[in-house]
Amino acid sequence: MRPTPRLWFLQEVFKMSKRYTHILVPLDGSELAELALEDAFSLAELNQAEVTLLRVIPPMDEVIIAGEHTIVLDEQREIKQEQAEVYLASVCQRKECRNLKMQTVIEFGPVGETIIDYAREHPIDLIVMATHGRSGLSRWFMGSVADKVVHGANQPVLLIRAHS
Secondary structure (H helix, E strand, O other): OOOOHHHHHHHHHHHHOOOOOEEEEEEOOOHHHHHHHHHHHHHHHHHOOEEEEEEEEOOOOOEEEEOOEEEEHHHHHHHHHHHHHHHHHHHHOOHHHOOOEEEEEEEEOOHHHHHHHHHHHOOOOEEEEEEOOOOHHHHHHHOOHHHHHHHHOOOOEEEEEOOO
16 A cells, blocks of 8 residues: 555655654644644654653733633633543544554643743654644744744754645
């Protein structure tokens, strides 16, 4: 069976590059972020690398008023953590993950900086993440986690661009 063009490309990149042993994939729960999974899993399989799925929960307000209920920071944090655990566990249950060595991590903090810090503090060789591919004014307004990671990380970053 012939590999898909994308897999063929990844195999060629693998032949030309160093061997990766630990790949970090930041996920925020969105379909966009999950676009990075296919390539990350393919590279992990080619390299027999470990994959860490990282979910960063951004800073929250001290108190959220939801109707008649007030949710304090600790409760909010706990809820977000539980949601992240369920989400990451569901990603790990996918058939593409069956033969991969995987771990999941949940961190709290500013997203871009937390990804960079995690990669610096752990034996990560490659970061694989998706991006909107925005430029110009929309990028300036929205900021870009991918841009922060590309410019701040010591490791190579493979960006998977969303289909327009």
